[in-house]
Amino acid sequence: MAGFRFQSLQAGRGLAALAVVLYHAADTITLPKYIGPDPTGLLAYFLPGHAGVHYFFVLSGFVIYHVHGHDRGAPAFSNFIWKRTTRLVPALWVWLAVVTTLLYLQPGAAAEAFGLRSVLQAFSLIPVEQEVVLKVEWTLRHEMLFYVLYALYVLYRPLGAIVLSTWFAGSLISHLADASFPYDFVFSPFHLLFLSGIGIAHVLSRRRIPAPHMMVAAGFVALAVAWLRDPGYRVDGLNGQLIGFGAGATLMIAGLTELDRQHRLPYSVLLGHLGDASYSLYLTNLTIISASCKVATIVNGKYGLPPLVWFCAAVATSVAFGWLFHRYVERPLLRMLQRGRGHAQRNREALVRWI
Incomplete structure (x- = not known):
């Protein structure tokens, strides 16, 4: 099963990213400094799109265990570190360089709001109390923490199992204590979503998941209920939102992966590209949406178009730019790094044979 490619997960990844874009666009375009409130109230229905983050976290736990569940030892450890780092860091560093340059070029308070320390924290992916350079980076910091702890499990399973178990237990009970940074970061309830994904992959590796259609339907209902009852954006606490979105994502991924394994799902090329x-x-959307809103504010003084029009324009611009960044930056970087590692490995093998 480790070599099986779940097309449904790739499509779901694309929809989750699109949901986050919809949330950021609806939230940003209606700010007073841009277009302002939406008189129709329609944009408010896109604000729960931050649920895409919950899907990403569950999916991350699933993928890590599905791909690396049987990895162990020093060679597997180095391979895991290489794969996870090259997947996360190169594209992030390129985009951080762009964003940092743009912020420094802005006059006044925007350029003075951060310094060298903030930039170094952004590039290092270490835990921070508040995001300054790239607002969406908070999720990547949690991802990196998960990767580091799981790497211990790959290197030495007894120790890694104890560390991961303690971490998940702490994340479960942390909402009971009035913890401050860095404890509220290290033991965030969001980490339980990684555990949900690991659980799905563990079950899937041993048996069929029963009633997958019913699971997908139940997951959709849970997501829909949480979406409609969304009380506002929160990233802390074991609240109903986290439980609702997390349970919905877990059930949907469990059902879809089983249906995918049974080849009972159609494949959408468009959603596949969006997932790729x-x-x-995700990296670029908020920056591009903010830039689109600045342009919209200037142009709207002349045309007076409703917020919904500018919302659609911002979403379309963000999606198009994200695909172009993937096509011409992220993907070439990954291929270059993979080729470089392959050449280095062949050179080491040749040297060993020569010695």
């Missing part, structure tokens, strides 16, 4: 570009889309 999901990381680039």
